[in-house]
Amino acid sequence: MSTSAGPSTTSSSSSKYPTIVPGGGLILAWQLKGKKVLLVGGGMVAAGRLVNVKDADAHLTVISPRSGLSGEMKHRIDTEKVVDVYHDRSFGGEEDLYDAEGKLYDMVLTAIDDSDLSRSICVMARKLRIPVNVADVPPECDFYFGSLIRRGPLQVMVSTGGKGPKIANQVRTLVERSLPENVGEAISRVGVLRGKLRERVPEQKESGRRMRWMIDVCERWSWDQLAEMTDRDMELILAGWEKGKAPSYVEVKGVTKAYAPTWHSLAKRFFATCPVVGYISPWSAGLLGFAAGAAASLGMVAARRPEALR
Amino acid sequence: MSTSAGPSTTSSSSSKYPTIVPGGGLILAWQLKGKKVLLVGGGMVAAGRLVNVKDADAHLTVISPRSGLSGEMKHRIDTEKVVDVYHDRSFGGEEDLYDAEGKLYDMVLTAIDDSDLSRSICVMARKLRIPVNVADVPPECDFYFGSLIRRGPLQVMVSTGGKGPKIANQVRTLVERSLPENVGEAISRVGVLRGKLRERVPEQKESGRRMRWMIDVCERWSWDQLAEMTDRDMELILAGWEKGKAPSYVEVKGVTKAYAPTWHSLAKRFFATCPVVGYISPWSAGLLGFAAGAAASLGMVAARRPEALR
Missing domain, CATH: 1.10.8 (Helicase, Ruva Protein; domain 3)
Incomplete structure (x- = not known):
């Protein structure tokens, strides 16, 4: 038995359940440990992708002529040796979507200037059901990368759904500031x-x-x-x-x-036990301080020369 | 020509390029608009998954006997009608991984108590190259869900790589507080x-x-x-x-x-132009306020009765 129902476009916010807010992406932590990723390209964007996938422990193959490698890519390949397999040539065709053992790659990323070649890699990858991302061409991406903050095991990703890179960056800065140093x-x-x-x-x-x-x-x-x-x-x-x-x-x-x-951490501990002032804004703190300062000095004056305040 | 090189396990931090920090996931915004997702299960965890994928505009099919539906799932299916296709029955077998038009689903999520059935759904999905997530069974997940903050088009995901749900929650609270209200x-x-x-x-x-x-x-x-x-x-x-x-x-x-x-926003604007006090902690604000309060009241006393301060 099956029921077919069109999704409603408006969802009531009076419900006790979280309101569905369409228009987002599905934010995921893709697991790449033991997975094989193919990166086509060797420029600055490719270098960013390399860091993303190596941070996630992927086995990485890079296809790019050595002449097209950016300084960072050369450093990653030659000095750090974090690229598992490097092919010094251009992308050759569908056979490049299989690794040396004839197994399909688990993910394909392209970051090259040739938009026709990118498109054809995307089409081949989708036909073979390999998740694919073509840098800077949203319709040719099964997933987007976002702005990522990393602190050891902590990862925080900020995505504004493409509303503006600058404002995404401003949010990122706020979030970074909110994280304790350690x-x-x-x-x-x-x-x-x-x-x-x-x-x-x-x-x-x-x-x-x-x-x-x-x-x-x-x-x-x-x-x-x-x-x-x-x-x-x-x-x-x-x-x-x-x-x-x-x-x-x-x-x-x-x-x-x-x-x-x-004394700073002592005060912090004291205030942490008091829910009302546990989170206090600089403005309220300034006002309270002002009142306390006025009261303290007037009290001192009153103690020494009560007539002065008459 | 190809070069095979084992990845180095230590990466020097003296380089001018970002240090690679292994052990993370690849945090992505998966694009589900126009994609078909199959959700097997109808409990509380399934309801959470439903919100995740409908927030990302997926076409959603749910398979779960009506007797196993949680209150929220019933509400989403019957009242909000956000489930595109609902099958009131248990998962039947591999044929359930194809939609009514005989096309493979683009993603499969399971949230059921039967761990043998979950495992077999995972195996079938992987064989057919459908990304799969089995709730609470990391080895049977191609991707994990994280703790997500949503503000209109803004999505912030916090992942601690499974180091502890409580501490992830604490980071989430810090991040939420750092976001401007609007x-x-x-x-x-x-x-x-x-x-x-x-x-x-x-x-x-x-x-x-x-x-x-x-x-x-x-x-x-x-x-x-x-x-x-x-x-x-x-x-x-x-x-x-x-x-x-x-x-x-x-x-x-x-x-x-x-x-x-x-006056609040005026003061904010004033302080924003002054980089030193542009970001001021409640502690410094309180101290400054205290000093200002003391100075102001002593000044007033001095103006009225200069002898009082002698």
């Missing part, structure tokens, strides 16, 4: 702790408790604290598992070490 | 202006000048100003094209209108 290290350390916990308590039935325990650690430890969590600290934290409670930074490091930081 | 509207309006500019100056040879002009607008107008840019404003802005200069908000709105906003 966010990459903090996430890496949490990953290590999570692995150790799974080794210590491997049972599938404990997965819910493991997750709640990890949440507990992330809530009790700040970014700075997580980033500086040593392997020894982790052993102490894991020792708390049996008690069903994640020890705090103070419990692990000892009070002296924990409170050694500046 | 960022979606501002980007939409910039997209409209860009379309109008392309209509007015369609020549390919002007693409560089068009881009520089759009950058100029985005630099001179704040987020708030871009978000409230009307169609009439755009005509006035576009009138500046021949002069080779994008008019500012003040030039378009007139000084009175432009400065009508609150």
